Amino acid sequence: MNRVTLTTAMSALRQKLSELFSAQRAPAGYQPGRTLGQLRRNLGLARFEWVSPTLARAILDDDSLHLEICERTESQLLMHLVMTEFSLRLPASTEGAAHFELHHGGAIRRTGICCRQRTGERALLGQLQACLQPDSALHGALMLLDFKRLHIELHGRQWLVRLEHMGGSEVVNRMPAFRRYIALSRVQRDALLAVLAGLQRVLRTL
Template sequence: MSGRATTIGGVASAAGWRRWLAPGPVPGYRRGATLARVAADLEATLAMPDDGDAARMTLSDGIALRADERVDRQFLLHTVSVQLERTLAGPDANGSASIAASGWVRRGPVAATLARGADAHFAARVATLLATPALDAPLAALDLTYCELVASGPRWTLRIVPFGGSEVVGRMPSFRRYVRLADAQRDALRAAFAGFETALARVQDD
């Protein structure tokens, strides 16, 4: 094979890999399917907009949540998880913090890692929030993929991506596996969003 033919073949091969790895529709992804299963697990009502915006999930106790699907695309498979968030009025502060359970061998209370730029008011109030059993206990009981507290002025948001309520979809071999959000995990998630309101009220009373 000539050098020119080898070069052309290499370019074609590289172009093929770029097409394979390029962003685009995820094969096998069914928009809204995982959200619907999570809503069923939580015994919640789900409103899906037609314009692609976030869905609205309402729990049986009236708590309204913003709900989004997050798709993590990997080679020959993808994972769909659901991000749930509740936004409430609270004291003025600015910042964000990731929340995770402490302890390696035995799970302990949750702890916050402040993002750069968080102000002192935010740091102090996050500490108070997480010291409130109504919020700390259910968060510590949850298997979390991700959790975050965010404040933007008087608007406070608790954002949770639970491990339960996620789906893994493979292409080779073809499979689809959903991890239910059930029993203790379901109850802890519901309690966390209810406890967020209780904890914020405590912060405002201080």
């Protein structure tokens, strides 16, 4: 490798390391745990345990649902967003690897729930859809729920559900300076818990 090539490679490496460091660095004005604390009040669950400033575990009062809730940030020009993600982990009856994404169908009005497979064996998609479609309670809650992302993943012998709601989030602007917390309403709170409970019910059959 000549000197020019080496210099170019080193420059590219420094740039990548700089980008990686910037991506991991918390945005200016971010207050870890602030958004999660406000979401805690929206949820109104007695069993809410802090694991770290940005991670908590919550359990329904009847012990039927165990959740992890974490904060994550997204930097934009002169502002940043703080989102909360709900995670549900369940044992799987079969071993494999797959990644599915659920979203609402319809451009203007919601016309249904679509399930898209990102990775994994195609046969798993049919099995998942066959369990999701007959569950009218789950379908109704999903149609009502204002979610941004809903992923179902299979890792070995464990299912992982990751759900990010549109509420329970915060917008922080630097110029002009303001903070706005987008609350999780009571209706959305109930729909959220119903969806997570429904997915737990469905995935336990797979």
